[in-house]
Amino acid sequence: MESNLIGKNAIVTGGALGIGKETSLLLAKKGANVIVSDIKEEEGNLVVKEIQNFGGSATYVHCDVSLEEDIIQLTNHFINQNKRLDIMINNAGIANKPTFMHKVTTEVWNKLILLDLTSVFWCQKYATKLMLSDKKGGSIVNIASIAGLGASPSLGPYCVAKAGVIELTTTAALEVAKAGVRINAVCPGWTETAILDVAGERGKSAMEKNIPMGRLGKPSEVANLIAFLASDESSFITGSVYKIDGGTRS
Numbered sequence: 001m002e003s004n005l006i007g008k009n010a011i012v013t014g015g016a017l018g019i020g021k022e023t024s025l026l027l028a029k030k031g032a033n034v035i036v037s038d039i040k041e042e043e044g045n046l047v048v049k050e051i052q053n054f055g056g057s058a059t060y061v062h063c064d065v066s067l068e069e070d071i072i073q074l075t076n077h078f079i080n081q082n083k084r085l086d087i088m089i090n091n092a093g094i095a096n097k098p099t100f101m102h103k104v105t106t107e108v109w110n111k112l113i114l115l116d117l118t119s120v121f122w123c124q125k126y127a128t129k130l131m132l133s134d135k136k137g138g139s140i141v142n143i144a145s146i147a148g149l150g151a152s153p154s155l156g157p158y159c160v161a162k163a164g165v166i167e168l169t170t171t172a173a174l175e176v177a178k179a180g181v182r183i184n185a186v187c188p189g190w191t192e193t194a195i196l197d198v199a200g201e202r203g204k205s206a207m208e209k210n211i212p213m214g215r216l217g218k219p220s221e222v223a224n225l226i227a228f229l230a231s232d233e234s235s236f237i238t239g240s241v242y243k244i245d246g247g248t249r250s
């Protein structure tokens with residue numbers, strides 16, 4: 001087992017699949033106690049089992065990030081066991097079905113903003129408060145997207161939400177920098193996970209063609225960057241926004 005997160009307590013939202021799953025596995029391999037949180041209980045428990053099978057420590061906690069009350073309970077999970085929260089990975093998210101902005105319904109807009117932006121505001125807010133309360137700092141990593149850095153036609157609500165996540169990150173990071181709470185954002189480019197299913201096979205191969213490295217990213221590659229930002233190896237990094245996208249220009 002690698003070891004630079006031994007004894008750290010970490011929460012990963014949307015930890016059952018894709019980037020969240022690979023991040024949960026990697027944090028646990030590095031020695032963290034990981035809460036794999038999701039709405040997909042079966043898949044989340046499979047991740048927990050995989051972690052326990054290699055001797056790691058993990059628990060599944062159900063949390064629908066569109067509900068503030070669920071997030072309050074989730075962020076308090078370690079505190080209720082007299083432990084502290086060291087690492088918060090705000091990863092859960094969805095994409096909208098490709099639609100031009102002038103055709104986006106209010107229902108779709110509200111859902112995307114709630115799930116991809118307001119949820120991160122809540123997760124970041126409650127995790128920050130806990131990390132400030134015992135004056136021992138912590139690391140929060142928000143998963144945005146290259147779609148939040150530039151225009152992606154047909155993905156308007158998603159782009160707006162992810163641009164919001166970037167601003168949420170950089171603003172809050174400066175507010176709590178002196179207190180030792182670090183907040184950074186990761187902007188993956190197109191990565192091989194279920195979230196890309198909304199684009200269909202044709203959409204996916206068009207994405208692939210636009211990536212200078214000629215392939216989609218792997219969730220484990222994104223997890224490597226997230227784990228670095230979560231760890232003390234990145235101790236002088238805060239308020240930063242990292243692209244991981246095979247060279248994609250956005």
Ligand SMILES: NC(=O)c1ccc[n+]([C@@H]2O[C@H](COP(=O)([O-])OP(=O)(O)OC[C@H]3O[C@@H](n4cnc5c(N)ncnc54)[C@H](O)[C@@H]3O)[C@@H](O)[C@H]2O)c1
Nearest residue numbers: 014017018019064065091092093145188190191193194195
């Ligand atoms: N895959 C990509 O190309 C890509 C690119 C840029 C950014 N991202 C971002 O990475 C993050 C992870 O996405 P992914 O690609 O692994 O997708 P994914 O669909 O494989 O995983 C998303 C996870 O979020 C969970 N989730 C969905 N709604 C939820 C809710 N209401 N409450 C709690 N959990 C919920 C899902 O169950 C799933 O486990 C997202 O924020 C996404 O926007 C992905």
